[in-house]
Amino acid sequence: MTTRRDFIKISGIGISGLMAGGGAAYRAMAQTLNKEIGGHISDKRTPTYCEVCFWKCAGWVYKNDKGNIWKIAGNKEDYHCNGRFCPRGTGGVGMYYDEDRLKTPLIREGKRGSQYFRQATWEEALDKIADGMKKIAREHGPECIALFTHGSGGAYFGRLLKAFGSPNIAAPSYAQCRGPREVAFIATYGEGVDSPERTDIRDTRCLVLIGSHIGENMHNGQVQEMSDAIDKGASIITVDPRFSTAASKSKFWLPIKPATDLALLLAWIHIIIEEGWYDKEYVKKYTFGFEELKQHVKDMTPEWAYGITTIKPNIIRETAREMANAAPSVIIHPGRHVTWYGDDTQRLRAVAILNAILGSWGRRGGFYIPDKISVPDYPHPPYPKPQRTWREAFPGKFPLAGLALASGLCDATIPNASRDCSIKGWLVDGTNLIETLPNQKNTIEAIQSLDLLVVVDTMPMEITGWADVVLPECTYLERYDMIRTSPHRKPQIALRMPAAEPKYNTKPAEWMAKELAKRLNLEEYFAWNSMEDMLDWQLKQLGSSLEEMQRVGVKTFPREYDDLYFPDGEEISFNTNTGKIELYSTEFADAGFDPIPTYTAHEEPPDGFYRLNYGRGPAHTFSRTSNNANLTDIMDENVLWINPKVAREWGIKSGQKIWLKNQDGVVSQFPIKARVTERIRWDSVFMVHGFGHNDKRLTRCYGKGASDTSMITRVHTDPLMGGTGMRGNFVTFFFEPEKEEATL
Numbered sequence: 001m002t003t004r005r006d007f008i009k010i011s012g013i014g015i016s017g018l019m020a021g022g023g024a025a026y027r028a029m030a031q032t033l034n035k036e037i038g039g040h041i042s043d044k045r046t047p048t049y050c051e052v053c054f055w056k057c058a059g060w061v062y063k064n065d066k067g068n069i070w071k072i073a074g075n076k077e078d079y080h081c082n083g084r085f086c087p088r089g090t091g092g093v094g095m096y097y098d099e100d101r102l103k104t105p106l107i108r109e110g111k112r113g114s115q116y117f118r119q120a121t122w123e124e125a126l127d128k129i130a131d132g133m134k135k136i137a138r139e140h141g142p143e144c145i146a147l148f149t150h151g152s153g154g155a156y157f158g159r160l161l162k163a164f165g166s167p168n169i170a171a172p173s174y175a176q177c178r179g180p181r182e183v184a185f186i187a188t189y190g191e192g193v194d195s196p197e198r199t200d201i202r203d204t205r206c207l208v209l210i211g212s213h214i215g216e217n218m219h220n221g222q223v224q225e226m227s228d229a230i231d232k233g234a235s236i237i238t239v240d241p242r243f244s245t246a247a248s249k250s251k252f253w254l255p256i257k258p259a260t261d262l263a264l265l266l267a268w269i270h271i272i273i274e275e276g277w278y279d280k281e282y283v284k285k286y287t288f289g290f291e292e293l294k295q296h297v298k299d300m301t302p303e304w305a306y307g308i309t310t311i312k313p314n315i316i317r318e319t320a321r322e323m324a325n326a327a328p329s330v331i332i333h334p335g336r337h338v339t340w341y342g343d344d345t346q347r348l349r350a351v352a353i354l355n356a357i358l359g360s361w362g363r364r365g366g367f368y369i370p371d372k373i374s375v376p377d378y379p380h381p382p383y384p385k386p387q388r389t390w391r392e393a394f395p396g397k398f399p400l401a402g403l404a405l406a407s408g409l410c411d412a413t414i415p416n417a418s419r420d421c422s423i424k425g426w427l428v429d430g431t432n433l434i435e436t437l438p439n440q441k442n443t444i445e446a447i448q449s450l451d452l453l454v455v456v457d458t459m460p461m462e463i464t465g466w467a468d469v470v471l472p473e474c475t476y477l478e479r480y481d482m483i484r485t486s487p488h489r490k491p492q493i494a495l496r497m498p499a500a501e502p503k504y505n506t507k508p509a510e511w512m513a514k515e516l517a518k519r520l521n522l523e524e525y526f527a528w529n530s531m532e533d534m535l536d537w538q539l540k541q542l543g544s545s546l547e548e549m550q551r552v553g554v555k556t557f558p559r560e561y562d563d564l565y566f567p568d569g570e571e572i573s574f575n576t577n578t579g580k581i582e583l584y585s586t587e588f589a590d591a592g593f594d595p596i597p598t599y600t601a602h603e604e605p606p607d608g609f610y611r612l613n614y615g616r617g618p619a620h621t622f623s624r625t626s627n628n629a630n631l632t633d634i635m636d637e638n639v640l641w642i643n644p645k646v647a648r649e650w651g652i653k654s655g656q657k658i659w660l661k662n663q664d665g666v667v668s669q670f671p672i673k674a675r676v677t678e679r680i681r682w683d684s685v686f687m688v689h690g691f692g693h694n695d696k697r698l699t700r701c702y703g704k705g706a707s708d709t710s711m712i713t714r715v716h717t718d719p720l721m722g723g724t725g726m727r728g729n730f731v732t733f734f735f736e737p738e739k740e741e742a743t744l
């Protein structure tokens with residue numbers, strides 16, 4: 001049997017050690033760090049929660065006897081990490097010590113994108129931003145300023161923007177990530193999956209991963225629960241065109257033809273219904289539209305799906321049987337970054353339906369019912385009512401979008417004759433839009449039409465190169481932030497406080513937003529004296545205090561009700577139109593979309609081209625960690641996975657540098673090394689997202705590897721909610737760069 005040790009070992013070089021707090025890579029990293037920092041560890045520690053990714057693990061920051069930050073370790077009470085940080089979280093210290101950090105406010109000189117700046121004082125930079133915002137509000141209305149944010153700063157800049165009168169606040173974690181999943185689950189169950197996901201992995205008997213690559217996707221608690229489940233004998237079914245880490249730990253690996261997952265899901269639903277393997281009592285009691293569903297999938301046999309997916313009918317049957325045997329302790333994982341092919345909401349609806357007929361929602365080993373404490377907002381006057389919202393830029397489109405679309409705000413910035421107003425100002429906080437939004441040409445065209453672009457970041461990432469004003473934020477280790485409150489088996493809160501003074505001339509986002517509020521006469525929306533006062537006020541409402549949280553870091557509250565799972569036989573009302581789990585979605589039908597998902601074929605790569613597949617590497621988070629010295633020690637560039645058959649045809653060897661060109665003729669700026677491996681299908685190539693940086697101020701990662709984003713010029717937009725499908729792009733190879741010109 002696979003043990004946890006094996007699993008964690010395979011999830012990255014030396015990660016066994018990292019997760020367990022020992023191991024070669026961890027020691028090497030600790031030695032590099034400690035050599036630079038010097039001294040010995042002291043027993044003083046301050047609480048934080050990690051900002052290296054959005055799992056937000058809570059931990060402790062330790063310093064040495066000289067008062068320098070030494071290491072970060074997990075808080076044992078914390079459900080997100082159970083006392084163990086992942087390698088990226090452990091390496092977070094590298095963000096603080098990175099000498100390439102943004103050190104002082106910058107104001108652009110010369111033309112936009114020329115990356116030529118002069119240093120400025122905070123006064124000067126903030127005055128310039130406030131003047132720019134006032135001018136846009138005067139000339140076009142406050143709604144013509146948008147905020148793009150991913151991370152803690154969103155709380156303060158969001159508040160500022162709402163007070164200013166703009167509702168245009170978007171995070172790439174919706175339209176570029178989990179939006180379709182939330183829309184699909186809300187349509188089915190009346191509730192989303194949320195973060196951390198409510199998957200009861202630790203008690204599951206069968207976990208189905210459809211392109212969800214837990215193990216490379218290092219969302220901490222999930223990786224740990226999956227290892228525990230494997231230890232307890234759960235079977236894993238992995239559907240992935242690539243032999244992922246998870247696939248290597250699976251009872252079944254289904255190397256599906258990319259872009260055909262919906263056919264497989266429908267065939268599974270077909271067989272489970274036809275064979276009577278579904279949870280009859282649950283379906284009768286809780287669901288709506290079973291007969292319609294049964295009719296709909298009548299002809300969607302495993303044989304039908306075989307022709308589409310290349311997965312053999314007997315494997316489809318066997319895996320369906322495996323799920324049914326485990327039900328209701330089975331999870332067809334909803335995934336997270338699900339914006340793939342443009343019909344993603346419908347694919348995720350099929351996932352939701354499959355879980356429903358197996359009765360796993362609200363059941364042990366399926367999906368638990370989370371609980372969360374809501375932290376009271378610090379009192380403020382009501383926000384003004386905006387005159388326009390981003391929706392008006394897209395009349396009649398994306399009716400089911402629950403949140404603003406980052407890509408939509410970008411599109412609404414490009415002047416268009418059919419629109420009477422375009423967005424004129426962007427505040428960008430903690431998101432490297434150049435690498436994050438697909439279709440870089442479009443992003444840059446939008447940026448070039450702006451009157452004002454302000455970027456708040458810790459590092460000189462690509463987006464800062466296009467800014468008019470750059471504001472350097474101190475890292476999460478040097479500041480307070482809002483209380484972390486998250487849904488889990490029991491409600492928990494966590495505190496982040498500074499472990500050190502901000503280095504250089506950097507400041508927390510909260511200070512910046514407050515200073516801007518002063519200049520915009522919006523001070524009453526930021527009425528607290530200090531973060532300490534504000535947090536203490538909030539915590540006292542919850543029966544805690546800042547003093548207590550500084551001591552414990554994490555506090556767990558009892559559940560309001562004893563209802564982690566549906567009590568046996570209980571009547572339950574779901575928050576849908578029918579009050580039932582909707583196998584047939586009345587909401588989708590009303591909006592003019594398929595009430596039950598239908599498979600449609602997607603475009604295939606042209607001759608000599610391969611589908612560009614991308615994903616995560618265990619040691620990095622998107623583009624944000626590529627320059628982190630502790631993590632470049634583990635992985636300093638991405639490589640391109642190529643099937644041996646393809647490599648032979650092209651005469652490509654492992655380690656050879658190749659350039660890429662996509663279906664629209666866009667050429668990669670840097671070469672990428674080939675990795676010839678059976679672990680990828682012949683019709684696709686794979687690379688880790690977040691490399692190929694082209695800002696020279698990033699001295700460690702400049703020009704290392706290639707950028708997947710630069711190859712994603714074709715976007716398949718989800719008509720239901722505006723998610724940007726990014727996996728419908730194809731690349732080919734070439735070897736002599738001088739014959740081709742890099743496009744960006």
Ligand SMILES: Nc1nc2c(c(=O)[nH]1)N[C@H]1C(S)=C(S)[C@@H](COP(=O)(O)OP(=O)(O)OC[C@H]3O[C@@H](n4cnc5c(=O)[nH]c(N)nc54)[C@H](O)[C@@H]3O)O[C@H]1N2
Nearest residue numbers: 150176177337430431432436456457461622623624689709
């Ligand atoms: N091509 C492609 N595009 C993708 C994806 C992909 O896999 N491939 N993944 C998509 C997904 S799932 C997501 S969630 C998004 C993620 O998108 P982003 O969150 O935009 O990801 P990053 O590129 O890491 O950008 C984070 C930025 O925040 C900065 N930063 C880090 N810490 C701080 C801080 O404390 N304060 C401030 N102010 N800034 C900070 C970093 O320096 C960096 O510039 O990208 C989406 N886009």
Ligand SMILES: Nc1nc2c(c(=O)[nH]1)N[C@H]1C(S)=C(S)[C@@H](COP(=O)(O)OP(=O)(O)OC[C@H]3O[C@@H](n4cnc5c(=O)[nH]c(N)nc54)[C@H](O)[C@@H]3O)O[C@H]1N2
Nearest residue numbers: 211212213217218239242258259336337615618620621622
């Ligand atoms: N280490 C690390 N962990 C992270 C992050 C990180 O940056 N670094 N980011 C976090 C975030 S914000 C997110 S959203 C998640 C994303 O992580 P997930 O939601 O788990 O993954 P995806 O990016 O959707 O999918 C990647 C996998 O899908 C496979 N795939 C590609 N095309 C297809 C297809 O057509 N069908 C099927 N079945 N599979 C396909 C790829 O081979 C790859 O293994 O990761 C999170 N965890």
Ligand code: SF4
Nearest residue numbers: 050053056057086089
């Ligand atoms: S999973 Fe890792 S990087 Fe993400 S918050 Fe937790 S420790 Fe930090």
Ligand SMILES: [Mo]
Nearest residue numbers: 173177336337
């Ligand atoms: Mo994401």
